[in-house]
Amino acid sequence: MFGSVRSIIVTFVFCCNMIWRNCPKQLRRYIEKLTERLSGFKRLSGFLNPDIQVLIHEYTGSHLRRHEAYGLVAAYLSVKLPDAKRLKAVMTNENKVMLSMEEYENTTDMFNGVEVKWISGKVPSRASGASYYPEPEQRYYKLKFNECYKKMMTEDYLQHVLKRGREIQAANRQRRLYTNGKSTWTHIVFEHPAKFATLAMEPEKKEEIVEDLLTFIKSKDYYARIGKAWKRGYLLYGPPGTGKSTMIAAMANFLSYDVYDLELTSVKDNTELRKLLTNTTAKSIIVIEDIDCSLDLTGQREKKAEKPAEEPGKVEKKTTPRKEKEESDSKVTLSGLLNFIDGLWSACAGERLIVFTTNHVDKLDPALTRRGRMDKHIELSYCKYEGFKVLAKNYLELEAHPLFQSIEELIQEVEISPADVAENLMPKSAKDGPEQSLRNLICILEETKNSKCREIKDTEINHNAAAI
Structure with a gap:
């Protein structure tokens, strides 16, 4: 009798597992939520579904910064797509194509003889009453494996995925040129051909700049030891046409960095400026061109001209130029910009250059150009x-x-x-x-x-x- 009962139980468990694995996803989610609410059935839920799930979201915290692990998993899975049917293609360097899974698609992977499943998904965006900006779509990757392999998967497999993903990401990395829109960055491929060898300037000055850049990228441990964020500020100044923008392109090509071209006049306020900063990545150059023309940040507040006495019966017409009207909409302050350069928020990514350009260095506020913020001042003068x-x-x-x-x-x-x-x-x-x-x-x-x-x-x- 005991043997018969044991056979019935084994058969019942086997059938339950088969039914559970093959039932529709919507029904399975409904049953999981129902059993989670009923504390008495939690053990039954774990018995029927022995899989463990690990979610890797695209954003963490309050959606201020993209989660690095999400990009590494995407890079790893680009070469692990045997089962996925719906794929997305993106261009990489040298006109290569890297594939990734479309949302709600899945694929399998093998590690030390154990099969795991990866599923891509997203949570739709929703407006937030506490914030002016709606929350972005929460895309994620879900890793599923049997609970008996929990230690191996969480300690060994995930480390393997991140390491391999970082290698694939570095090999396929395509440098980008970003510009800011409404609190977000949009980008195109960065294809500027400028190099230091083609810059029209004295060889000694070029050698000095190259040496400074090489010293910076090798100084991660040094910056950590002295307690400074791993960043460096450059101020490029000189007359128009002397190659300030070309110098930035040459620096980006030399270091293989992305370029973030920040237009301050389109930034609403300091909060939006911080949001943009936290969405930049390491190995990048943040550029603010013509800083003396971007906003009223010179520190030399001009006195308003006295208005002539109005004639009786004459209606004064408003003649505010369009440019001034647009600039008045921005509430970015000098203190907000300084915090952007070397405040608490400046250390959010690491290994970055911050470059300002200007035609009139004497008009800038000394607080903006002092050493420690703009560490190296480079004058680009007339052609010699x-x-x-x-x-x-x-x-x-x-x-x-x-x-x-x-x-x-x-x-x-x-x-x-x-x-x-x-x-x-x-x-x-x-x-x-x-x-x-x-x-x-x-x-x-x-x-x-x-x-x-x-x-x-x-x-x-x-x-x-x-x-x-």
């Missing part, structure tokens, strides 16, 4: 002879020419930007050769020199006349 030789090699493939001596003499006497030199070195027609391009540049340099001489002469005449 060494910079001209770099441009001649880039544009004309010339390293020497008889006309170089005339250009060297002229370029020392005039102020001309590298952008203007490059424009005049470009052939104007298919018939123009390298020599014609050099002669065009000489003509421009001579005209600039003569114009400068006339200005100096006129200034002297006016000064003498005023003295008389």
